[in-house]
Amino acid sequence: MNRELPVISLFSGAGGLDCAVERCSEPALTHDDSGSPLRVAVATDHDETALRTLALNFPHTKTLCGDIQTTPTEEILEAGGLERGDATLLIGGPPCTPFSKSGFWIEEKRNSADPNASLLDEYVRVVRESKPEAFILENVQGLTYKTHKEQFDRLIAGLKEAGYNPSYKVLLAAEYGVPQLRRRVFVVGRRDGKPFQFPLSTHSGESERDRVIDRSKIPFVGLKSAFRDLPEEPVELSDIVEGTYADLAAEVPPGQNYLWHTERYDGRDVFKWRSRYWTFLLRAEPDRPSTTLQAQPGPWVGPFHWENVQNAKGESRARRFTVSEMKRIMTFPDDFSFAGGRREVQRQIGNAVPVELGKVVVRSLMEQMGHLEPDGCGSERPSNEQLSFI
Known part of the structure; x- marks a missing residue:
């Protein structure tokens, strides 16, 4: 051939x-x-x-x-x-x-x-x-x-x-x-x-x-499963969600978004219902596939990782996916x-x-x-x- x-x-x-x-x-x-x-x-x-x-x-x-x-x-x-x-x-x-x-x-x-x-x-x-x-x-x-x-x-x-x-x-x-x-x-x-x-x-x-x-x-492949054998790597400072909505982002549970912080859910009553895009403060779920990774997301556009990290001040913060994790989400080879x-x-x-x-x-x-x-x-x-x- x-x-x-x-x-x-x-x-x-x-x-x-x-x-x-x-x-x-x-x-x-x-x-x-x-x-x-x-x-x-x-x-x-x-x-x-x-x-x-x-x-x-x-x-x-x-x-x-x-x-x-x-x-x-x-x-x-x-x-x-x-x-x-x-x-x-x-x-x-x-x-x-x-x-x-x-x-x-x-x-x-x-x-x-x-x-x-x-x-x-x-x-x-x-x-x-x-x-x-x-x-x-x-x-x-x-x-x-x-x-x-x-x-x-x-x-x-x-x-x-x-x-x-x-x-x-x-x-x-x-x-x-x-x-x-x-x-x-x-x-x-x-x-x-x-x-x-x-x-x-x-x-x-x-x-x-x-x-x-x-x-x-076959059941959909979840993110935790996709990441299971990735070696641990330090989170870049630029991947930590800081700024105006940092506290709110860290409080959003996996699978939820800014709607968590409306009067209809258990977060803070900060936003009006359906006043933002769905991806605003969106957190991924470990047992489900990611939503679409965007090429040029704004600072508050998810999906963010479901786990929080601590910043230099010891504050709990949401984080973005690392490059290695994004490659897994897009099924690129690890060595790409x-x-x-x-x-x-x-x-x-x-x-x-x-x-x-x-x-x-x-x-x-x-x-x-x-x-x-x-x-x-x-x-x-x-x-x-x-x-x-x-």
């Missing part, structure tokens, strides 16, 4: 999907890339820090730093040593800012007028001009909202006109063994026109929307390296695709295309041992 099936990566960021590609043939929660036939030949992004992260972890990958809107497809192919039609797979997630709920207070986003949304057209352009055997596009589920119907319909139409038969579905990461309640839409298409069958979910549990649990599936300072690392992690979720989708596609033999890790259900931290 060809061990070097080339992949083009657009909007690569820190490489969550790239990591999934190069580890797609390994069992869940295993990070040995020796068995994957796929290799990222070329990766593009406008973020120099993210590309430094890629270089640390994918030294064989050629990188292009620049605006995709002014980067010709021919330049991308040349950098990867490819001709039109050579790539087995094209992957990427155009920046999700235009479609994310976290910025709906911006009028241009509510009206679907964010100019960055045009980056979807650039993705289609590179697919059309590079003609990969298949593609995977991922984004926030907000891309599928009615607010963005015109752009989403244009995306699907453009991919069809390019000669593909795209399928799409919103997947909840926790339903595939990721300790995070993160929803992403995946759009997948094949050059031969055969429809892609999305992999079956393997895990079940309570989410922010669902209370019905499928007992035939990030360039930049603490804030830049969080931005890269928060913008990434959970590696295990990406692996499941890539693996399933490679099986259906005949590049990998089915072994129970793609559209077939893996064993409890493979997909559970427990």
Whole structure:
């Protein structure tokens, strides 16, 4: 079997999907890339820090730093040593800012007028001009909202006109063994026109929307289980929640948020009911998956760790997740390296695709295309041992 099936990566960021590609043939929660036939030949992004992260972890990958809107497809192919039609797979997630709920207070986003949304057209352009055997596009589920119907319909139409038969579905990461309640839409298409069958979910549990649990599936992976063998490390001073709401944050129990400090709960009666965003002073629960890690959270935006720490004055304080814990939440390998300072690392992690979720989708596609033999890790259900931290 060809061990070097080339992949083009657009909007690569820190490489969550790239990591999934190069580890797609390994069992869940295993990070040995020796068995994957796929290799990222070329990766593009406008973020120099993210590309430094890629270089640390994918030294064989050629990188292009620049605006995709002014980067010709021919330049991308040349950098990867490819001709039109050579790539087995094209992957990427155009920046999700235009479609994310976290910025709906911006009028241009509510009206679907964010100019960055045009980056979807650039993705289609590179697919059309590079003609990969298949593609995977991922984004926030907000891309599928009615607010963005015109752009989403244009995306699907453009991919069809390019000669593909795209399928799409919103997947909840926790339903595939990721300790995070993160929803992403995946759009997948094949050059031969055969429809892609999305992999079956393997895990079940309570989410922010669902209370019905499928007992035939593996329980959601909780954070305590995900962190169980992490070595102890000192908490950075910058990870301790200080300032105006420090005392209030420390008093919020696991699984609660600022609503604890309203007249309806047992905390201090400080805030009005539903006067803040849900993530304000939000504390994680040890036995449940994390809520979505955000790329650029404000000082009071959680989820924060469920345990408090003491600051230099001996005061009890909430704390943010460490980088090692965030990597576990996103199912990055423990030895995955990030360039930049603490804030830049969080931005890269928060913008990434959970590696295990990406692996499941890539693996399933490679099986259906005949590049990998089915072994129970793609559209077939893996064993409890493979997909559970427990």
